[in-house]
Amino acid sequence: MKQHWWKVLGVVLVFYTIIWGFLGEVPARFILNESIRATYFHVTMWFSMIILMTASLVFSIQYLSKGNRLADLKAKETASTGVLFSIIGLVTGSLWARFTWGAFWVNDAKLNGTAITLLIYAAYFVLRGSVDDPQKKGRLAGVYNIFAYVMMLVFIGILPRMTDSLHPGNGGNPAFGQYDMDSQMRMVFYPAVIGFALIGVWITTLRIRMQKLIWKKEN
Amino acid sequence: MQQLQKLSFTLFAFLPGIPLLAQMREKPEMADLMRSNGKIYVVVAIAALVFLGIVLYLINLDRRLRKLEKDDK
Amino acid sequence: MFTQVYHIFSLSMRLEWRKKQSFIALFLYTLTTTYLSFLVFNGDVSKETWNAVFWIVMLFAAVQAAFRSFENEASRRFLLYYGLVKPQVLVLGKTLYNFIYLLSIGLFTTLIFTFLLGNEIHNLGAFMLLLFIASAGFSAILTFTAALAAKAGDNPALPAILSIPLLYPQVLTLSRTSIRALTGFSWEFNAPYLLVLLMMAGISIALSYLLFAYLWRD
Numbered sequence: 001m002k003q004h005w006w007k008v009l010g011v012v013l014v015f016y017t018i019i020w021g022f023l024g025e026v027p028a029r030f031i032l033n034e035s036i037r038a039t040y041f042h043v044t045m046w047f048s049m050i051i052l053m054t055a056s057l058v059f060s061i062q063y064l065s066k067g068n069r070l071a072d073l074k075a076k077e078t079a080s081t082g083v084l085f086s087i088i089g090l091v092t093g094s095l096w097a098r099f100t101w102g103a104f105w106v107n108d109a110k111l112n113g114t115a116i117t118l119l120i121y122a123a124y125f126v127l128r129g130s131v132d133d134p135q136k137k138g139r140l141a142g143v144y145n146i147f148a149y150v151m152m153l154v155f156i157g158i159l160p161r162m163t164d165s166l167h168p169g170n171g172g173n174p175a176f177g178q179y180d181m182d183s184q185m186r187m188v189f190y191p192a193v194i195g196f197a198l199i200g201v202w203i204t205t206l207r208i209r210m211q212k213l214i215w216k217k218e219n
Numbered sequence: 220m221q222q223l224q225k226l227s228f229t230l231f232a233f234l235p236g237i238p239l240l241a242q243m244r245e246k247p248e249m250a251d252l253m254r255s256n257g258k259i260y261v262v263v264a265i266a267a268l269v270f271l272g273i274v275l276y277l278i279n280l281d282r283r284l285r286k287l288e289k290d291d292k
Numbered sequence: 293m294f295t296q297v298y299h300i301f302s303l304s305m306r307l308e309w310r311k312k313q314s315f316i317a318l319f320l321y322t323l324t325t326t327y328l329s330f331l332v333f334n335g336d337v338s339k340e341t342w343n344a345v346f347w348i349v350m351l352f353a354a355v356q357a358a359f360r361s362f363e364n365e366a367s368r369r370f371l372l373y374y375g376l377v378k379p380q381v382l383v384l385g386k387t388l389y390n391f392i393y394l395l396s397i398g399l400f401t402t403l404i405f406t407f408l409l410g411n412e413i414h415n416l417g418a419f420m421l422l423l424f425i426a427s428a429g430f431s432a433i434l435t436f437t438a439a440l441a442a443k444a445g446d447n448p449a450l451p452a453i454l455s456i457p458l459l460y461p462q463v464l465t466l467s468r469t470s471i472r473a474l475t476g477f478s479w480e481f482n483a484p485y486l487l488v489l490l491m492m493a494g495i496s497i498a499l500s501y502l503l504f505a506y507l508w509r510d
Binding site for chain 1: 247248249250259260262263266267270274277280281284287288291
């Protein structure tokens, strides 16, 4: 049971998010109204995606420096869970946008950032698919992963500062402004990010273990 | 009489501002009804159950994998 | 090291010059696409359209131009290069070559655009500077992804899929900045944008310099 504490923690945190996300106090705002609670579920997807992509980057660097096949597998599977989260984030964000900004898709720096992140990681998987030799595949994919991650950071970290955005906290800051979330909301939001990220890691480890079993069978 | 005229004049002068004032005092609409009749708890229960189902599924997968890993050794 | 970089550069240049038809084909490509947009827009374009179409034509021409840079050498010459020079030197030489190539394509595209779609450029100096920075940033990313695609085998869609998403940040900033070179350009106002563009080009060059060795070894 000892090695499972983090899975329990993730589950508990997400339950906490579901309960307090609906029942807790939220600031009353025009336009957003009650939908401000979507922050706990939509924005967390996006934060978790960044966490997972960063993990994938670390594994790719590890693979390039050590050539360990397991590191490449880890890089691939964390990226694929990251893609899952970003798709969920994109779909939920689109729905939310329909009811607050009035359209499913708006020309917004952050929205574009997520869409482009998806395109980049789709290219990552296409690249993986077009090479057969596992060593070469790991190397090329790792190199592309590092390049892609940096470009993604440029896109989501710098460009929103240069352009106007409908998302909160813009005009200089890609994160949340001080006034967008009160302390009550933070008490739910940050645990929610950790909770969803841990669930993502859990899913990733399951996939990694499955692949390891397949490797064993092949040998 | 003149004072009354003055008063009504000032009132009329502020009249266009009144809707704005009313809007400022008006609170953004929140789902307070859901809260007062307790229906919000139903929503929470449903969302929690959905997530519980996913967690049970994950635990099941985890256990199956562990069994396979043990058999392999 | 610089002499080696220059050596790779001049070698690529001479190889390209020997096969003039590929060079000419690319210029023909920009000519036909520009003429297509002239026909589609009925020869009457606003500054916004001019700007948008220019960068799209430029982007696709650049992808076409650069992804051939490792194609010719696919077999024997690849190995020869690898034995002779360090991979970092090779990538810098190729990037330099692509930079010159893309810059000339950019200038040519600008010429055709002004000829067919009208002279919309208000501040020529600013536009040229943007073209210069764009060629630098594009060439770094495109050279790198061209090498990746060449190593990954012959999937014809791969170069575009790999490179275009990585180019989005640059293209977006470029088009936003260059529209102001078409209308009215203020250096003070646009300085941060130019800085961001330079930074992106710098990051791309640094990344391809650092990562190319991993990509190249077999």
